[in-house]
Amino acid sequence: MTDQEDVIRCEGIWKIFGDKSRQAMEAVRRDGLSKKDIREKFDCVVGVQDASFSVGRGEIFCIMGLSGSGKSTLIRHINRLIEPTSGAVFIEGQNVNAMNPEALRRLRAEKIGMVFQSMALMPHRTVRDNVAFSLEVRGVAEAERARVAARAIDMVDLTGWDRKYPDELSGGMQQRVGLARALAADPTILLMDEPFSALDPLIRRQLQGTFMELSAELHKTTVFITHDLDEAIRIGDRIAIMKDGVLVQIGTPEEIVTRPADDYVADFVAGISKLDLVTAARIMQPLAAYVQAHGPQDTSAWPVGKPGCKLNELVDLAVGTDHPILIAADGAAVGVVTKRALLRGIQGRDEERAA
Amino acid sequence: MADTAFDWLNPFASVDLGIATWADGIKQWAISNRELIQPIKRFFETVIVGIEHALQSIPPLVMLAILVLIAWQAAGRRGAIVVGICLGILGLLAPEAWGLAMTTLAIVTASVILCVAIGLPLGVLAGKNDRFEAIIRPVLDTMQTIPAFVYLVPVVMMIGIGNVSGVIVTIIFALPPLVRLTSLGIRGVNPSVVEAARAFGASPGQILRKVELPLATPTILAGLNQTIMLSLSMVVIASMISVKGLGNEVLRAMGRLDAGKAIVGGLGIVMLAIVLDRITQGLGRSGRDRGHLMWWQTGPVGLITALFKKQT
Structure with missing residues (x-):
């Protein structure tokens, strides 16, 4: 979320457990062995495989x-x-x-x-x-x-x-x-x-x-x-x-x-409720595409939401009207969330943006 | 080596590697190097005699009271009563029994102190290092199972008869349980607690002092208890190399087929054993068993500190 400096940075951490972990690591670097190969050839278990994050x-x-x-x-x-077999960790x-x-x-x-x-x-x-x-x-x-x-x-x-x-x-x-x-x-x-x-x-x-x-x-x-x-x-x-x-x-x-x-x-x-997670920005259709498909619209009666609105809020907006929801950012309309898109969003499936 | 008529079915009878002769060389070496040992011997002799003098100079009734108080502190009221009764029986067994018991106690004390000084570091090392444990284990097995008479002779040849030799043979026999149980205790410490100590920046020495040894203490004290019991069981054998005390009494009674005297000596050893056992077992109780009270909050010391607190 933050764009500031990284406090923790892990670079290409590998951890191979076993007596011959060094040789196994070499073999991985050289031939790109799979976990199964490493277990069979070196009797080593791969704990962490090339993990990088900050x-x-x-x-x-x-x-x-x-x-x-x-x-x-x-x-x-x-x-x-734990000492990595390969890779390094940087803190500040x-x-x-x-x-x-x-x-x-x-x-x-x-x-x-x-x-x-x-x-x-x-x-x-x-x-x-x-x-x-x-x-x-x-x-x-x-x-x-x-x-x-x-x-x-x-x-x-x-x-x-x-x-x-x-x-x-x-x-x-x-x-x-x-x-x-x-x-x-x-x-x-x-x-x-x-x-x-x-x-x-x-x-x-x-x-x-x-x-x-x-x-x-x-x-x-x-x-x-x-x-x-x-x-x-x-x-x-x-x-x-x-x-x-x-x-x-x-x-x-x-x-x-x-x-x-x-x-x-x-x-x-699959089992996670999207209601409080997914935002309007994710499921909305760009206004231009909507206009292209349905012709010019009078949007004055439509409920208005923000791109950051969660599905839960959109549902609240949608139940009071038969119109789609207009999504506006900084006063300018940017997209449209139709009932269909909203329902699909709750289901967790991407509504195909039919032109 | 295999000279006449080597028999394939019984090869052992015709092979003589001369191990006994070779081992006898140790004895010869010991005899020729006696002079090196003498200053060390004199030092330990002085320490043992000092302990014995101290124990003998305390009047029996005062000594009894001290031991009962120690037992009360360590093992609680019930332990103190048992210790008091046993010491009473010990004193009443024979007029000279108390003095003999103190002599034996001095030897046992010296042996146990040395056992702790040697055994605790060895045990910690064995608990930390698998290879060291693998090496020391057969040595400990040997020390515990080899008949005492086997090492009695070389020890006497090297050091001569007397208390110091008695202490050495006692250590050989009594040391193993302390090493074993210290190792077991260190190994038994919850690894996740050790990991947490590491994660918070403790050095290996701090982990040992602040985490491993405290948590292994009950097991280590069980080992100490066993060491004390085994050193008491060695007093009769030690008396063969002129160590005085209750063991000598039993040995002399055996020589004269004097069952009465043997019983007096034997019962004396048993009473002493019960006293030391109760005290050391009491020490092994964890803080949890004492209801998380510190040792100075219980027993006679706790009584005194409580009185002191009320007055101020």
Whole structure:
């Protein structure tokens, strides 16, 4: 969404697991072997295959895929919990893979916060000490730690629980602690590895709400992993669909839903309601084409919408009249949405723009 | 080597690689290098004698009270009662039993301290490194299963009889469980918690100190408990190389077929074992079992701090 500089840039990330991953990588470069060939010839498994993407400042970038698609492997390359077999990750222009251990640790503690599906809280530490962990490893003084932890705990509405231990908290509260821990050091980047997948639906919605409020307030550059397309659409500015280690498509939620790159993505988005996603600009017919087909029209009685109107709003406009909807931008009419186009849009099929 | 009439069906009888003779060379080497060992020996002898003097100089009733308080702190009220009763029985077994028990306790303490100093780093290393674990495992198996009498002779040849040799043979036998269980504890730490620590910028040393060791503590303490129990079981064998204490009592009673004295010595060892077991098992309880109270919030120390708080 943002046109500003890229905070995270991944270039051609390959991750091949196995003892002979180096040779396998060579073979891929030379002969372009398929995943199956690599498994048979080298006994190696391809986790991530040539993934490139960048995330702008303040953007929420969702990576969506089913389990085993390599999304958790991919996100761990960003803070180098996993070394890529090939390719590199740049954070604010710095090559993460070229950093020495000390610089890498500073990057992890100060610039990147991570939230895990399994929460991964330390059971022998209180909520407060869990939240302040990244400051503690940087040698921040006790008083400062207490102050920062209290603020982070307050952000996730857990004030008063700071002396408790993780096993005394419910699952939803534990993940709030996980979120507070990630936010404590006020990092630039948030990595969320399926943070809400292990929670029951009601708690999940609640936490998504908390996260989105915080996100709107703090503007963290976020990479958010999920297997739930609804979640990805609700949260993400852009979505990347991942399948078998490959980024199949990257785009805004609307692009993904209306123009799926292949059958796999199409299957995924088939069940998604387009009402709050697809805009008039996507389904409208240019005014000139409409006039050409139907002759000059008196549009004074027609309802008027904007190109940015969602289908839901268009439906509201359409029910009060028998006329098509005129789409106007900056006072000038640009297109027409007929009832037919609207219905097709809700269905998710492109109305053939018959001339 | 295979001289006359090599039998294919029984090749072993006609082959002699001379391993026993070769191994006897170790003994010879030990004897000829005795002088190197003596300063080290004297140092450890002083430490052991120091511990023993300290334990002997405390009046029995005071010592009993101290041990009961330690047990109360570590294992709670029930543990303290068991420890008190066992120590009472130990003292009443025979007039000299308490003094002998303190001598044995000194040897066991010295052995266990050295076991921890050696075993904990080895265990951590084995927990971290698969290759090291693969190398050390057969060594530990050997240490645990080889009959004590086999290494008794070379140790005595090299160091001479006495407490230091007693401690060494005890360490050989008692060390393995601590190494094994430390390794097991480190390996048992939830990998996702370690990953999280890494993701927040912890160095390998910090991960070990702040995450792995604390989480492995219950398992490590179970290993410590086993090490203490095994060192107690070595006191009779150690007494063969002139280590004093309860074990010596049993050994002498065996020589004279004096069942009564053997029972006194044996029961003494058992009582000591129960006392040490209760205390160390209590230490192994996790914070969760104690209702997430810190150790200074429970037991006698907790009582005192609570009193102190009320006054201020």
